[in-house]
Amino acid sequence: MSAIPGFLKGNFRSNESRTCDTTGLPVCNTASLFIQLHAVFAVVFLLVGAVAAILLALTRWPAVHLLPADWFYRVLTLHGVNMLLFWIIFLEVAIVYFASTSLLNSRLFSKGLAWAGFLLMVIGAVLVDYIILIGGADVLFTSYYPLPGHPFFYLGLILFAVGALLAMINFLLTLHIAKRDKTYEGSVPLVVFGATAAVIIAVLTIATGAAILIPTLLWAAGIVDIIDAGIYRVVWWGMGHVSQQINVTAMVSVWYFMFSLTTGAKPLNHAVCRGAFVLYILFINLASAHHLLVDPGVSTAWSIWNTSYAMYLAVLASMIHGFTVPAALEIAMRKKGYRQGVFGWLTNAPWGNPGFSSIFMSLVIFGFIGGITGVTIGTEQINIIVHNTLKLPAHFHGTVVGGTTLAFTGLAYYVVPLIFRREYYMKGLAKIQPYIFVVGILIVILGMQFAGSTGVPRRHWDVSFAGSPIPIPKMESGWLALVGVGGVIAFTGLLIFILLTVATVFFGRSNKGKPMESWGDVKDVSASAGAWTKEDEHKTPGTWALVSILLVSFVVYYFSNWKALADVWWVR
Amino acid sequence: MSFLIPEKDWFKAPDKGERNWIAIGIVWCLIMSVMMPYWHVAGKQNSRGESYKVKPEDFSARVQKFVETNSVGKLGNIPIVQPNPGGHAYLMGGGYIWYPILKLKQGQKYTLHISSTDYQHGFSVQPINMNFQILPGYDHVLEITPTSTGEFNIVCNEFCGARHHVMTGKIIVE
Ligand code: HEM
Ligand SMILES: [Cu+2]
Ligand SMILES: [Cu+2]
Numbered sequence: 001m002s003a004i005p006g007f008l009k010g011n012f013r014s015n016e017s018r019t020c021d022t023t024g025l026p027v028c029n030t031a032s033l034f035i036q037l038h039a040v041f042a043v044v045f046l047l048v049g050a051v052a053a054i055l056l057a058l059t060r061w062p063a064v065h066l067l068p069a070d071w072f073y074r075v076l077t078l079h080g081v082n083m084l085l086f087w088i089i090f091l092e093v094a095i096v097y098f099a100s101t102s103l104l105n106s107r108l109f110s111k112g113l114a115w116a117g118f119l120l121m122v123i124g125a126v127l128v129d130y131i132i133l134i135g136g137a138d139v140l141f142t143s144y145y146p147l148p149g150h151p152f153f154y155l156g157l158i159l160f161a162v163g164a165l166l167a168m169i170n171f172l173l174t175l176h177i178a179k180r181d182k183t184y185e186g187s188v189p190l191v192v193f194g195a196t197a198a199v200i201i202a203v204l205t206i207a208t209g210a211a212i213l214i215p216t217l218l219w220a221a222g223i224v225d226i227i228d229a230g231i232y233r234v235v236w237w238g239m240g241h242v243s244q245q246i247n248v249t250a251m252v253s254v255w256y257f258m259f260s261l262t263t264g265a266k267p268l269n270h271a272v273c274r275g276a277f278v279l280y281i282l283f284i285n286l287a288s289a290h291h292l293l294v295d296p297g298v299s300t301a302w303s304i305w306n307t308s309y310a311m312y313l314a315v316l317a318s319m320i321h322g323f324t325v326p327a328a329l330e331i332a333m334r335k336k337g338y339r340q341g342v343f344g345w346l347t348n349a350p351w352g353n354p355g356f357s358s359i360f361m362s363l364v365i366f367g368f369i370g371g372i373t374g375v376t377i378g379t380e381q382i383n384i385i386v387h388n389t390l391k392l393p394a395h396f397h398g399t400v401v402g403g404t405t406l407a408f409t410g411l412a413y414y415v416v417p418l419i420f421r422r423e424y425y426m427k428g429l430a431k432i433q434p435y436i437f438v439v440g441i442l443i444v445i446l447g448m449q450f451a452g453s454t455g456v457p458r459r460h461w462d463v464s465f466a467g468s469p470i471p472i473p474k475m476e477s478g479w480l481a482l483v484g485v486g487g488v489i490a491f492t493g494l495l496i497f498i499l500l501t502v503a504t505v506f507f508g509r510s511n512k513g514k515p516m517e518s519w520g521d522v523k524d525v526s527a528s529a530g531a532w533t534k535e536d537e538h539k540t541p542g543t544w545a546l547v548s549i550l551l552v553s554f555v556v557y558y559f560s561n562w563k564a565l566a567d568v569w570w571v572r
Numbered sequence: 573m574s575f576l577i578p579e580k581d582w583f584k585a586p587d588k589g590e591r592n593w594i595a596i597g598i599v600w601c602l603i604m605s606v607m608m609p610y611w612h613v614a615g616k617q618n619s620r621g622e623s624y625k626v627k628p629e630d631f632s633a634r635v636q637k638f639v640e641t642n643s644v645g646k647l648g649n650i651p652i653v654q655p656n657p658g659g660h661a662y663l664m665g666g667g668y669i670w671y672p673i674l675k676l677k678q679g680q681k682y683t684l685h686i687s688s689t690d691y692q693h694g695f696s697v698q699p700i701n702m703n704f705q706i707l708p709g710y711d712h713v714l715e716i717t718p719t720s721t722g723e724f725n726i727v728c729n730e731f732c733g734a735r736h737h738v739m740t741g742k743i744i745v746e
Contacts, residue, residue: 006577070734103575140731144692146708147733187582190574229692229707256574267574270582272590294704296623296712303621304608312601319597323590328574380608381618387703388694388729455701457694457729461737465727468740469669470650472725475698538587547593551600558604562611568702570616570681570717 007105011181016107022418022515023261031101031108035094035419036505037118039412042090043501045082045125046405050494052079057444057487059461062477064484072461073138078129080141084243084400085160086125091408092198092250093117093167094415099195099253100171104188106178113170120163127156140459142240145216145232154217161213165206168199190267190274191260194253197277202246208238230297237288244396245314247404249280251366252321254407255359259325261414262356263349263522265332268538273324279317290378294387303380315375322367322550327543329360334539335532337525342542353519358410358434365402365438369445372554373398382561385568388459390483391452394445401490402441409497410434416501417516422508425500427519433500437493443486451479453564616717619704626711628689631664638662639672647673652744655682662686663741665693665706668733670726670741678745681717694729697743703729718745 003024010017010026018027052075058066059075067075101108108114131137136150143149175196178184188196212235218224256273259265267273289306292298333345350356373395377386386392413430417423424430456463456475464474511517526532586594612618638653638661645652651672655661657680664671666689676682686695688708695704695712700720706712718724726741 004576005579069737073731073734073736138734144730147691147731184577186577186580189576189578192575229709233705233707260574264573267578269584269586269590270578271584272586272594292705294619296621296705296707296710298621300612300618300620303619304605307608312605316594316597316601319600320590320594323593327589375604379604381611381615384617384619384703385701387705388696389701389703453701455696455698455727457696457727459731459736460727460729463727463737465738465740468738470647470673470740470742472698472727472740472742475727538589540589544589551596554600562607565617566615568617568700569697569719571702572616572618572620572715 004105006184006186008182008185010105010107011177011183012107020102020418021511021513025102026105027419028101028107030111030114031097032419034108034114034118035097035415038090038094038097039415039419040505041122041125042087042094043412043498045086045090046494047498048129049079049083049087050491050498052076052082053494054487054491057484057491060480061484061487062463062480065462069461070135070138073140073459074132074135076459077138077140078132081128081132083405084141085157088247088400088404088408089160089164090121092202092246093121093164095250095254095411096167096171096195096199098419099192100174100178103192104175104178105183106174106181109170109173109177113166113173117163117166117170120159120166122163124156124158124160124163127152127159131156142236143216144236145219145227145229149220151217151221154213154220158210158213158217161206161209164202168202168206171195171199187270190270191253191257193274194249194256194277197281198246198249198253200281201242201249205239205242205246208235208242212236212239230295233292233295234288237291241288241291244399245280247400248318249277251362251404251407252277252325254411255321255325255363256328258355258359258407258410258414259329259332262353262359262519263329263332264336265328267328268324268331272320276317276320276324279313283311283313283317290383293378293380293383300380307378307380311375311378315371318367318371322363322371323543323547325363326546327540330540330542331537333522334536335526336522337527337529339529342545345542348522350520350522352431354430354434355410355413355519358406358413361434361438362403362407362410365398365406365442367550368553369398370395370403371399372550372557373449375554376558376561379558379561382565384571385561385565386452388457389452390448390456390458393458394448394452397441397445397448402438402445406434406437409437412497412501413519414516416504416508417511420505420508421510421512422504423511423517424504425508429496430500431519433493433496436496437490440486440488440490440493443482444490445486447479447482447486451477451483454479456480622713624711624713625709626687628666628687628708631685631687631711632689634685635662635664635671643672644675647742657682659683660685663695664689665695665728665739666690668735668739670695670728670739673742673744675744675746676718678718678721681715684714684716686712686714691732692730693732693739694727696727696729698725698727700724705730718743721745
């Protein structure tokens with residue numbers, strides 16, 4: 001294994017590993033089994049969430065208004081839970097199992113632990129979905145106290161969380177044995193560092209989750225009645241917000257990983273990138289306050305401290321990655337000879353490679369939409385004109401969908417050929433899949449954003465308010481049609497991904513013993529591009545152009561929201 | 573490569589480009605941090621979270637008393653209630669209605685007490701788009717001064733059960 005820099009003798013048992021025919025990295029067969037199991041289940045839950053998504057989009061489109069009210073809230077619960085928890089966390093377990101084994105030249109610590117974690121996650125998730133579908137938990141994924149959910153709903157969530165915790169422990173113990181057995185020398189790769197940050201945040205999340213879900217389970221079962229609606233929200237968002245930070249951290253790790261894999265990009269400065277990951281760990285666990293900015297009982301001082309000190313340092317971390325990730329790409333492309341103008345490196349990037357295009361669009365959507373809107377609407381006073389309007393889902397469909405989900409689907413275009421060792425069906429379709437999904441989700445976000453600006457509520461079945469005790473005019477809802485139209489397109493994009501992936505995983509052409517077929521590489525044309533100097537290693541005019549546009553958009557969006565706030569009645 | 577063991581001497585100070593960007597980021601974060609306390613001093617729209625613990629039945633009784641003393645009419649069978657300018661007003665979310673209908677005067681300050689008798693609700697005044705979270709057990713106190721006249725609609729924008737979407741209310745400002 002000496003071909004891989006820094007790797008010493010692996011700690012694999014006999015016949016427990018193979019060498020990847022494409023990358024030369026070692027693959028632990030046990031880890032590989034569990035990467036496959038978790039990835040398959042992730043995609044199954046993505047399908048459940050996607051079917052729910054199209055039903056929701058078609059219901060919020062007033063001209064269609066598909067589902068009856070009770071099913072709308074039921075399917076909304078299903079969508080939130082399956083997308084935000086099951087799809088994302090199953091895939092994250094697959095990612096951390098991969099990072100701790102193949103990238104550290106190690107075997108997975110324990111097969112038993114992996115089975116236990118996996119089974120608990122599956123049992124928990126299936127139980128939760130079953131309870132939701134029989135109408136036992138029309139409480140949405142936040143299950144705000146005192147909405148009554150069936151005790152098994154909370155029990156299922158707890159089982160799922162315990163399963164995920166076992167997987168995280170397995171990851172940490174794998175890091176430990178890799179170190180102990182000296183399978184590598186030097187520092188862990190950046191991607192493993194990022195995955196470790198994600199796992200540390202995950203352990204914190206699950207601990208907070210236990211603090212809220214266990215008392216809620218006992219309450220739902222009629223054993224105790226000690227919960228307070230305000231405290232429930234504080235602790236619930238301690239879990240709910242922090243868990244989003246797992247997604248950000250994992251997504252950023254995937255960005256680094258995929259840009260290296262598809263274009264050979266290297267981090268310019270490890271200290272900066274790692275420092276930014278450390279900021280995530282240190283400063284995010286306090287940031288739940290931005291969900292409570294217009295709550296009773298939450299003091300101004302606490303909100304400001306919590307959003308500015310805690311959140312802005314995590315925001316700074318994202319801004320740093322938002323620079324270092326494209327900069328690494330730019331340098332790699334320029335070094336390969338693409339030096340024309342400010343953006344020649346970008347226009348010549350492998351846009352036909354779904355593993356690349358997904359990741360680049362994830363970076364842009366996360367930064368320009370998810371990031372800017374999130375920081376702005378999470379500002380203490382601005383939240384008054386945003387709280388629980390559709391601007392909220394507009395924001396997080398820019399983070400967890402256009403950001404995390406898009407990055408994870410892009411990753412799959414490499415996981416399937418490398419770990420499942422099968423070649424994708426219909427590569428032409430796969431190449432355009434990310435674009436279809438992105439167009440759809442951008443339209444959804446646009447519709448939600450503008451409907452939300454006019455006050456249209458989220459989590460609402462009927463903005464005509466028919467049958468209300470106090471009749472009020474129906475809300476102008478032209479923008480809601482965009483949620484419907486975009487939803488159809490985004491659903492189509494996701495469905496193409498799911499069908500191609502499932503078909504390939506089970507029936508695709510095997511590529512065992514051969515390198516995977518390329519999705520389209522970047523040709524090295526540096527020979528004709530002139531000398532590459534030491535100075536060029538730090539010149540990133542394209543990245544500067546991108547981050548300047550980002551900053552200007554940020555400032556404009558931020559202050560235009562302050563301006564909109566200034567028109568509201570005086571309130572304090 | 574981001575996924576390979578880095579060279580031994582990876583620890584380097586950030587170069588000029590990175591330093592500049594980090595500095596810009598810090599300055600921007602500081603500006604955003606200062607905006608919030610600044611708005612508490614200079615701005616007119618703030619959320620202080622002032623609230624008092626209250627039992628739903630006690631709050632309900634206060635609302636009832638408020639309606640009896642200040643009622644000025646009815647819309648259907650829902651009372652329209654006009655608090656004294658500068659005085660206290662009460663609004664109760666529960667049973668899929670914001671109760672009662674309030675009648676306020678433009679430019680006057682009111683101390684508005686809002687609570688829930690059942691689940692969590694979202695107090696959302698449209699079309700001015702002012703939103704606050706309302707919880708059972710908490711008397712959420714807002715000092716509001718309507719700056720525009722007309723009929724304003726209250727919707728509920730926190731899911732509160734099967735008929736959440738019919739939960740409405742009204743504020744009339746003269
Ligand atoms: C085809 C793609 C998708 C479409 C069309 C879509 C559409 C929607 C719609 C219409 C809503 C309801 C908004 C409301 O009325 O409050 C919603 C809620 C939500 N979506 Fe999606 N979505 C998609 C994908 C995703 C993904 C991939 C995730 C997460 C990874 C996600 C996470 C959520 C969450 C957390 C909610 C809020 C649920 C709640 O309020 O309880 N969505 N989505
Ligand atoms: Cu959050
Ligand atoms: Cu409601």
